[in-house]
Each structure stands twice: as C-alpha cells, then as structure tokens.
Amino acid sequence: MDTNLTQTSSAQSRRILLGISGGIAAYKTAELVRHFKKAGAEVKVVMTPDATRFVTPLTLGTLSENEVHIEIFPENEAGSWTKHVSLGLWADLFIVAPATAQTLSKLVNGACDNMLTAVALTARCPVLVCPAMDHDMYIHPSVVANLDTLRARGVEVMEAEHGALASGLIGQGRLPEPIHIFETACGILEKRAASRTGSLQGKKVLVTAGPTREAIDPVRYISNHSTGTMGYEIARSAARRGADVVLVSGPTALATPENVRRIDVESTQQMYDAVQSHADADVVVMVAAVADFTPEMPSDSKIKKDGTARALALKPTIDILGALGSQKRPSQLLIGFALETDNGESNARSKLERKNLDWIVLNNPKEKGAGFGTTTNKVTLLGTSGAKVELPLMSKDEVAEAILETTLGKANR
Numbered sequence: 001m002d003t004n005l006t007q008t009s010s011a012q013s014r015r016i017l018l019g020i021s022g023g024i025a026a027y028k029t030a031e032l033v034r035h036f037k038k039a040g041a042e043v044k045v046v047m048t049p050d051a052t053r054f055v056t057p058l059t060l061g062t063l064s065e066n067e068v069h070i071e072i073f074p075e076n077e078a079g080s081w082t083k084h085v086s087l088g089l090w091a092d093l094f095i096v097a098p099a100t101a102q103t104l105s106k107l108v109n110g111a112c113d114n115m116l117t118a119v120a121l122t123a124r125c126p127v128l129v130c131p132a133m134d135h136d137m138y139i140h141p142s143v144v145a146n147l148d149t150l151r152a153r154g155v156e157v158m159e160a161e162h163g164a165l166a167s168g169l170i171g172q173g174r175l176p177e178p179i180h181i182f183e184t185a186c187g188i189l190e191k192r193a194a195s196r197t198g199s200l201q202g203k204k205v206l207v208t209a210g211p212t213r214e215a216i217d218p219v220r221y222i223s224n225h226s227t228g229t230m231g232y233e234i235a236r237s238a239a240r241r242g243a244d245v246v247l248v249s250g251p252t253a254l255a256t257p258e259n260v261r262r263i264d265v266e267s268t269q270q271m272y273d274a275v276q277s278h279a280d281a282d283v284v285v286m287v288a289a290v291a292d293f294t295p296e297m298p299s300d301s302k303i304k305k306d307g308t309a310r311a312l313a314l315k316p317t318i319d320i321l322g323a324l325g326s327q328k329r330p331s332q333l334l335i336g337f338a339l340e341t342d343n344g345e346s347n348a349r350s351k352l353e354r355k356n357l358d359w360i361v362l363n364n365p366k367e368k369g370a371g372f373g374t375t376t377n378k379v380t381l382l383g384t385s386g387a388k389v390e391l392p393l394m395s396k397d398e399v400a401e402a403i404l405e406t407t408l409g410k411a412n413r
C-alpha cells in the first residue's frame, strides 16, 4: 500500500530505530521497514537474539540498508559497546514491534540483557510499543499490568488487533498491520517535530565550520586538516529544530545542509568579518578550526625556489571567539570548541573562562575515532560552574544532536 503525502513528509529524514523481539509476527517488520524507507526515513534495526529465529538479520539489514544490532558485546569491534547509548541518542522514534511478553516485562523492570533492552534504557526519543502474542498471554494480568506501567511512563502502546492468531485461536493479540504501525509512528513524529521545532523556532543560530587558510603567497597557504563535518552537522541539527541557521564555512568539500544559509570564506579575517555581521544570533557555535597564525608579510607574487633556506615570520590571527565573548549579550548562548592533545580539560576550562563562553566542546585528535577526517567523534562538554558531560564515541551527526540537546537544555548551568 502506498503511503500518503503527509505521512511521507513527517517520516522524511527521520531516524527510526526499530526493535524486534521474538514473536511470530516478527516477519511483518520487513514490510514496516519498507514503509519507512519509502517515506524517506533512515532506519536502524535492533533485534533480540530470539527475534533472529523468526526473521533474519540479513533481511532487515538489506531492507534498512544498515547494520542490524543484536549483541551488546559484538566480537572484534573495538569501541562498539557504546552503540547501546549512541543508538538511543540517534533515534527520533524507537518502535518495539512486535513486543513479546518477555520483552515487555524486561522494559518494565529495566532489564538490560540484550541490545534492544539496553537501547530502551538510553532512548531519549518517544517510544512506541506494539505488543503481539497469543490471546491468553495478552490478557494475563502480568502483561496487562506491564502495558499499564509503560503507558504511565509516557510510552505509546498500540493495542494488539483482534483476529486469527498463529496459535490457531481467534482473539486479541495480533500485531497491527505494518501500515497501521507506520501511520501511528508518523503521528508521533509529527507531534515531536512540532515540539522540537519550537525549541529553536524563531531563533537565529550562527555556526562556523571547516579550516581557514592564511596566504603565504598567491599559491601557498597555511591551513589544517579540518573537513568541516562537525560544524556542518551542528548546522543541520539546528536547522532541523527550525532555527534560521547561518553557516560561515572555510573551504570544504561538503554540500550545504538543507535550510541553511552558507557564507564561504577563506581567511581568518574573512571569517571574523562574516561572523561579526551575524553576531546578533541567539546561539553561536564556533566549530571552525581557525588558523592561529598568519604570515606577517604575505607576498603578492609567488615566492621563487632559489635553493636558500627561508624563515616565515608569523603573527597571531584575529581572535574570533574572544571578540564574540567580550561582546556577548546575557541572552546569547556562546559555544566554543577546543582541540587539545595535552592537558585537555584544564586548557579547555581556561579557554571557557578567558573567552566568556557558556560551553566548550573538548576533543582530542589523538583519541581513536575523534577529531579531523573521521565520521565519528568523542567529545566532552564543559560548562560554566563546573558542568561536565562526557559523551561516548558517536557518529558526528549524533554528536551534533547531543551537543544541542545538552547545551540548549542546560544553557546557563
């Protein structure tokens, strides 16, 4: 069945985490994944070990175009233990379908013995649970009580449908048709979009990203390895929350995120000028890896190779973040980044205070999976009054979400 346009737009670009437990109706989830993919959603799947007896991870992995997660401790995958945290942070909606009596009981009690139940404890997004089981199981007081407990905690529960059951009986316990689960999920996503959009609706967000280049002569420059990915992801996350986003970007190979105004610059001075003309922003996130030094006397013509050694005299570049800090309005949220290889926390804290920031995001390019040129990052957020939030290794889009979630929620801690 084709999905209608409104549903398509509410699921488009949304991140759906589908948790499948070991009930006979697990086979229907293949179709559910198809509905979301057709609507333009990104889908990741977690399965209980017993669910893999009913439908293969290969089927779900192929349809979702993503790795299927089953074990909390997969072999030979350094660092992947953190996925139970990062998947929960990543998702816009976590759907458990089918939810077995066993998994419901674990969700109620906070059990954490497989990837699905672990993810459930870390999900910050809305959760939709779709129980499916034999009629007598479904009406058992323990299952009824478990569903009531989940509802009381704000979990959306989709009632099982009445009809022929795999046991041969007729009664209530069937998993709703995938299209109905999809429609319910779209309704939840719409509500979430409305509340999320509200969080930066009408706000202006200024982000810098990428490296800057300092000319030595017309063909050579000083720069660094920044690709701009982290800043672009923050701009994308802010735009998704409805902000008017201005992205001041050094040279990168990245496409402009949707609904983001991009201003391209090369030098630190150009970045300073562009930032100053948008310094009225409500939220400012300075991610760019700005060059700290610039040649004192850049040459107008190409410096010839003449066999002699040369020294390049450098002077400090203009301090973009420091200037923003000194002119910061009380209502403005100013977030800086610190890339430190040694004494990270104390250096970052001193930068936080010196530059009058609200938050600083610390990362260390020497740590595995962090810093330049990786798709992942591992950061620690330091706020005023000693606030400290250590995030696990996550993809940069997840890190961007977590940074906004933390700093917007606890802006002036």
Ligand SMILES: Cc1cc2nc3c(=O)[nH]c(=O)nc-3n(C[C@H](O)[C@H](O)[C@H](O)COP(=O)(O)O)c2cc1C
Pocket (backbone or CB within 6 Å): 020, 021, 022, 023, 024, 025, 048, 049, 050, 051, 099, 100, 101, 102, 103, 104, 132, 133, 134, 137
């Ligand atoms: C053929 C078969 C079908 C089953 N169907 C269901 C079901 O629809 N719902 C349910 O709650 N349990 C069902 N079970 C029992 C679960 O598979 C069992 O409780 C399992 O431990 C669930 O583990 P999980 O929740 O970690 O996936 C079924 C078991 C078998 C053998």
